[in-house]
Amino acid sequence: MSENTQRNAPKTTEKTTDTRGTGSKPAPVMAATGKHASTPAGTRAVVVAGNRIPFSRAGGPYANASNQDMLTAAIDGLVARTGIAGERLGAVAAGAVIKHSRDFNLTRESVLGSALDHATPAYDVQMACATGMETVSSISNKIRLGQIEAGIAGGVDSSSDAPIAVSEGLRRALLKLQRAKTTMQKIQAFKDIRPADLTPAVPSSGEPRTGLSMGEHQALTTQHWGITREAQDELAAASHQHLAAAYERGFFDDLVTPFKGLTKDNNMRPDSTVEKLGNLNPVFGKKLSGEATMTAGNSTPLTDGASAVLITTDEWASQRGLTPLAEVVDTESAAVDFVTGKEGLLMAPAYAVPRLLARHGLTLQDLDLVEIHEAFASTVLAIMKAWESPEFCKDRLGLDAPLGSIDRSKLNVNGSSLATGHPFAATGGRIVASTAKELAARAKAEGRPQTALISVCAAGGQGVAMLLRSA
Amino acid sequence: MTDTYLDMVNSGLGKQLASKLGLPRPVALRRYRSGRDFPEGAVLVLGRGRAADAAASAMLGWDLDVRRHASDVDRVGAVLIDYTEAQGPADLGGPALELSSALRKLRAGGRVITLSRPAPGIGTGAASGTLPGAEQLAPAQAAARQGVVGLLRSVAQEMRGGVTANGVLVADGVAADAPSVIGAVRFFLSGRSAYVDGQFLTVGDDRGDAGVDWEHPVAGKVAVVTGAARGIGEQVTRTLAASGATVIPVDVPAAGDALSKLANELRVPALQLDVTDPQAGQKILDLVAGRYGRLDLVVHNAGITRDKMLANMDEAKWNSVIAVNIESQLRITETLLSSDKLGPAPRIVCLASTSGVAGNRGQTNYAASKAGVIGAVAATAPLIAAKGGTINAVAPGFIESEMTAKIPAARRQISRRLNSLQQGGTPVDVAQAITFLLSDAAGGVNGQTLRVCGQSMVGA
Numbered sequence: 001m002s003e004n005t006q007r008n009a010p011k012t013t014e015k016t017t018d019t020r021g022t023g024s025k026p027a028p029v030m031a032a033t034g035k036h037a038s039t040p041a042g043t044r045a046v047v048v049a050g051n052r053i054p055f056s057r058a059g060g061p062y063a064n065a066s067n068q069d070m071l072t073a074a075i076d077g078l079v080a081r082t083g084i085a086g087e088r089l090g091a092v093a094a095g096a097v098i099k100h101s102r103d104f105n106l107t108r109e110s111v112l113g114s115a116l117d118h119a120t121p122a123y124d125v126q127m128a129c130a131t132g133m134e135t136v137s138s139i140s141n142k143i144r145l146g147q148i149e150a151g152i153a154g155g156v157d158s159s160s161d162a163p164i165a166v167s168e169g170l171r172r173a174l175l176k177l178q179r180a181k182t183t184m185q186k187i188q189a190f191k192d193i194r195p196a197d198l199t200p201a202v203p204s205s206g207e208p209r210t211g212l213s214m215g216e217h218q219a220l221t222t223q224h225w226g227i228t229r230e231a232q233d234e235l236a237a238a239s240h241q242h243l244a245a246a247y248e249r250g251f252f253d254d255l256v257t258p259f260k261g262l263t264k265d266n267n268m269r270p271d272s273t274v275e276k277l278g279n280l281n282p283v284f285g286k287k288l289s290g291e292a293t294m295t296a297g298n299s300t301p302l303t304d305g306a307s308a309v310l311i312t313t314d315e316w317a318s319q320r321g322l323t324p325l326a327e328v329v330d331t332e333s334a335a336v337d338f339v340t341g342k343e344g345l346l347m348a349p350a351y352a353v354p355r356l357l358a359r360h361g362l363t364l365q366d367l368d369l370v371e372i373h374e375a376f377a378s379t380v381l382a383i384m385k386a387w388e389s390p391e392f393c394k395d396r397l398g399l400d401a402p403l404g405s406i407d408r409s410k411l412n413v414n415g416s417s418l419a420t421g422h423p424f425a426a427t428g429g430r431i432v433a434s435t436a437k438e439l440a441a442r443a444k445a446e447g448r449p450q451t452a453l454i455s456v457c458a459a460g461g462q463g464v465a466m467l468l469r470s471a
Numbered sequence: 472m473t474d475t476y477l478d479m480v481n482s483g484l485g486k487q488l489a490s491k492l493g494l495p496r497p498v499a500l501r502r503y504r505s506g507r508d509f510p511e512g513a514v515l516v517l518g519r520g521r522a523a524d525a526a527a528s529a530m531l532g533w534d535l536d537v538r539r540h541a542s543d544v545d546r547v548g549a550v551l552i553d554y555t556e557a558q559g560p561a562d563l564g565g566p567a568l569e570l571s572s573a574l575r576k577l578r579a580g581g582r583v584i585t586l587s588r589p590a591p592g593i594g595t596g597a598a599s600g601t602l603p604g605a606e607q608l609a610p611a612q613a614a615a616r617q618g619v620v621g622l623l624r625s626v627a628q629e630m631r632g633g634v635t636a637n638g639v640l641v642a643d644g645v646a647a648d649a650p651s652v653i654g655a656v657r658f659f660l661s662g663r664s665a666y667v668d669g670q671f672l673t674v675g676d677d678r679g680d681a682g683v684d685w686e687h688p689v690a691g692k693v694a695v696v697t698g699a700a701r702g703i704g705e706q707v708t709r710t711l712a713a714s715g716a717t718v719i720p721v722d723v724p725a726a727g728d729a730l731s732k733l734a735n736e737l738r739v740p741a742l743q744l745d746v747t748d749p750q751a752g753q754k755i756l757d758l759v760a761g762r763y764g765r766l767d768l769v770v771h772n773a774g775i776t777r778d779k780m781l782a783n784m785d786e787a788k789w790n791s792v793i794a795v796n797i798e799s800q801l802r803i804t805e806t807l808l809s810s811d812k813l814g815p816a817p818r819i820v821c822l823a824s825t826s827g828v829a830g831n832r833g834q835t836n837y838a839a840s841k842a843g844v845i846g847a848v849a850a851t852a853p854l855i856a857a858k859g860g861t862i863n864a865v866a867p868g869f870i871e872s873e874m875t876a877k878i879p880a881a882r883r884q885i886s887r888r889l890n891s892l893q894q895g896g897t898p899v900d901v902a903q904a905i906t907f908l909l910s911d912a913a914g915g916v917n918g919q920t921l922r923v924c925g926q927s928m929v930g931a
C-alpha cells in the first residue's frame with residue numbers, strides 16, 4: 001500500500017470527518033424539515049429494546065440447550081417485550097463463535113422457530129467475541145443506508161453444547177470410506193485408522209497461530225503493562241457488585257427473560273470482595289518469570305447464553321409506540337499483530353477507540369459511560385493503562401498527547417463479563433442493550449444527551465469499538 | 472388437574488354405582504361456546520313486574536322461546552322470577568310454587584334467576600349491611616326482599632345436573648330495565664356463568680350498555696392483566712383476548728419465559744414487572760398508553776399464598792402476602808385513578824377469594840389480604856364511578872389449578888365436592904365472570920364481589 005494513499009491520508013480523513021459530522025448530527029435539521037424518513041442518508045439507527053436470557057456457567061441449566069434453542073429464546077423474548085410478534089423485519093443478524101457445522105444457517109433457523117414473520121431474512125456473522133458488535137454494526141448500517149427499517153442483531157454461544165469433531169486421521173479415513181466402491185477399498189479405508197485417531201477433537205480457545213490459549217496471551221499483556229493482582233481483583237469485585245446492584249434495582253426487568261428455570265446470571269457473586277478473590281490461585285501466566293496474577297475470579301468463565309437487540313428507524317419505532325433508547329452513532333474495528341508478539345492479543349480496542357473518537361471530535365473524557373468488555377480484568381486495565389501512557393499513545397497511536405484516564409465511576413456501571421459471564425457472540429448484544437437503556441435513563445434524569453463508548457476485544461487480535469448516544 | 476371422580480360417575484358402571492350408593496354425582500357443566508350461549512328449552516318468566524316484562528322483551532330479542540306459564544311448556548331451559556315488586560312475605564309463595572311445578576321440566580345446564588330488590592340484613596357479597604341512600608323499608612317489604620335470598624340459595628342447593636340459581640338485586644331507584652339488569656340476566660343465562668351458583672349481583676345504577684356484542688363483550692378495549700403468565704391470570708388474558716380486547720399480560724420478571732410465549736401468541740407486548748414496585752402503576756400506564764393511547768380495563772390478578780398456621784407465621788410470610796395481594800392493588804389503582812390515560816369507562820376487577828369471605832385455616836395472611844380486597848373494592852367504587860368506570864371483585868372458590876393441584880389428594884377430593892355443583896371450577900369460569908364484569912353490559916355493577924365458587928358451603 002502505497003505512498004500515494006499515505007500522502008492522501010490526511011485529506012481523506014478530513015473529508016470523512018466532514019461527512020460523518022453531518023451524518024451523526026442530523027436530528028435538528030431533519031426534525032425541522034420533517035424529511036427524516038424520506039432521506040435515507042439521514043436516517044438514524046436507534047436501539048429500541050434488548051433482551052437476553054440469563055447467562056449460565058457452562059454445564060449448568062443450559063447444558064442440553066443448543067445454540068438455536070438459546071438464540072430463539074432471546075429473539076422471542078425481545079419480540080414479546082416489544083410486541084412485534086408476526087412482524088416481518090428487514091433482517092436478523094446473529095452468530096455463534098463455537099458452532100456445529102449443521103448450524104450453517106443458525107440465525108435463519110432461529111427466526112423460523114421464533115414468533116417473527118417467517119418471511120424475515122437472516123444471516124450469520126462470525127467475528128469471534130466481537131460477533132455481537134459486528135451484527136449491531138451491520139444492522140445499523142443497513143438501516144442508515146435505507147435498505148431496511150428494522151432488524152435484530154444478536155449472538156449466542158454454548159460452551160456446554162460444543163461440537164466435538166473426529167480427529168483429522170479418522171476424518172480422512174471416513175471420507176475415503178464414503179468414496180470407496182468395492183469391499184476391498186472399504187477394508188483399505190478402515191486399515192488406515194490408527195488408535196490415536198479415535199481421540200475426538202474438542203474445540204479450544206487457543207490461537208491457531210501461536211498455540212497459546214487466550215489466557216496465556218493475556219498473561220503476557222498483563223505482565224507487559226504491570227497490572228497488579230489487586231487491581232484485577234478490585235475490578236472483578238466491582239463487576240459483581242455493580243451487576244448485583246443492577247438486578248436489585250430492577251434494571252434487568254426489561255432486559256432479561258428467564259430460560260430453563262434460570263432467572264439471573266448464575267456466575268454472579270453479589271458478595272464478591274477483593275479479600276475473597278485474593279484467596280484464589282493463579283491459573284494463567286504461571287510459566288512466566290514474574291508473579292502470576294490471573295485467577296478464575298478475575299477471568300471470565302466459559303458461559304452459555306444468547307442476546308438480541310432491536311434496532312430500527314425512528315419512524316418505525318414511533319409507528320409502533322416504541323421509544324428509542326439510543327442511537328448507534330458509529331463503529332470502528334481494529335486488528336493487531338499479536339503473532340509476532342508486537343502487540344497483545346486483546347489490545348486491538350486500544351487502537352479502534354482513538355480512531356473512532358477522533359472521527360467524531362470526542363475525547364475519552366467527553367464520554368458519559370464507558371463499557372470495556374471484561375474478557376479478563378487485566379484486559380480492561382491494560383487498555384486503560386495504554387491510553388494513559390504517553391509512549392504508547394505516541395509510538396503506537398501517533399498521538400501528541402495521551403488519551404488520558406477514564407473516570408472509573410463511568411466504567412461498566414452495571415457490571416460486565418466478569419460477573420455475567422461471557423458467551424462469546426452474545427456479549428456484544430448484552431452490552432449494547434444495557435448501555436442503551438442506561439443512556440436513556442441518564443439522559444432523562446440529567447436533561448441532556450449522553451454518549452457511551454463500547455469496546456470489545458476478540459480472538460485473532462481484533463477489536464470493535466462503538467459509539468452510542470441517547471436517542 | 473382432571474377430576475377423575477367426575478368422569479367416573481358419568482360413565483357406565485360408575486354412574487349406576489354412584490346412584491345406588493347415593494354418592495355425589497357432579498356433571499360436566501354447560502360452559503360457554505361461541506354461538507351456544509343459552510340453555511336448551513324455553514325460558515319461563517314468572518311474576519308480573521316491570522322487570523319481568525323488560526327481561527322477557529330482551530330475551531325475545533335474543534331469539535329465546537319466552538313463556539309466561541309453566542303449563543305452556545314441556546322443556547324448560549331457564550326460569551326467571553320477578554320479585555322486584557314484592558311487598559311482603561306473602562308475595563313469595565305464588566311464583567315459588569309455580570317454579571316448583573316447572574322444576575321437573577328443567578333441563579340439565581338450566582338456570583333459575585330471580586330479580587328482586589336489596590334489603591339490609593343478610594350479606595350478599597359487598598351488598599351487605601345497610602345500603603347507603605336506601606329508603607327506609609317497611610319491615611314486611613324488607614322481609615320479602617331478604618326472603619328471596621333464602622329462597623334462591625336453597626333452590627341453588629337443591630338443583631342437580633349443572634343447573635344453577637342466581638339472583639339480580641336491582642337497587643331502589645334503578646329502573647327495572649336498566650342495562651345492567653338485562654346484562655346480568657344475560658350473564659346468568661349464559662354458559663359464561665357456569666360455576667357461579669347461589670349468588671346475587673347488585674345493579675346499583677342505570678349505567679351500562681345492554682347492546683354490547685355478546686360474543687365479544689369487551690371488543691376494542693385495551694386491558695392489562697397482572698399475574699398473567701400462568702393459571703387463572705393466563706386464562707383471563709386468553710378469555711379477554713377471545714372476547715375482543717387487546718390484553719397486555721404482566722407478570723414478575725422471573726415468570727418472563729411463559730409470559731413472553733403468551734404475549735407472542737396473542738401478538739401483544741409482554742410487561743415484566745413486579746406489582747409491588749412502587750412505580751408499577753406508572754410503568755403499566757407508560758407502556759399501554761404509549762402503545763395504545765389509553766387503558767380501559769385492569770385485572771388485579773397477581774397473588775401469592777404463604778400458608779402457615781398463625782402460631783407458626785413469620786413476618787416475611789405475612790408481609791409478602793399483604794404486599795402482593797392487596798397493597799399493590801391499592802397503589803396501582805390509585806395511580807390509575809389519578810392518571811389522564813384512562814379510557815372513558817375504565818373498569819377494574821380485583822381477585823378476592825372465598826378464603827377472604829369465610830376465612831381459612833392456615834391462611835390468616837391470605838384471608839386478611841383477600842378480605843381487604845373486598846373492602847377496598849367497595850370503597851373505591853364511588854371514586855372510579857366519578858370517572859365513568861366501575862370496580863368489582865371476583866372471589867373464586869375451589870378452582871382446578873396448579874395451586875389446588877398441590878393440595879393432598881384426599882383433601883382435594885373433599886374440597887372440590889363441598890359445593891352445590893359438587894366439583895371444582897376451572898380458570899375459564901373465573902375468566903368468564905371477570906370478562907362480564909369488565910364489559911359495558913355490567914356498567915351498573917360497581918363495588919360488588921361476585922363469588923365464582925359453585926355455591927361453596929364455605930362462607931355461604
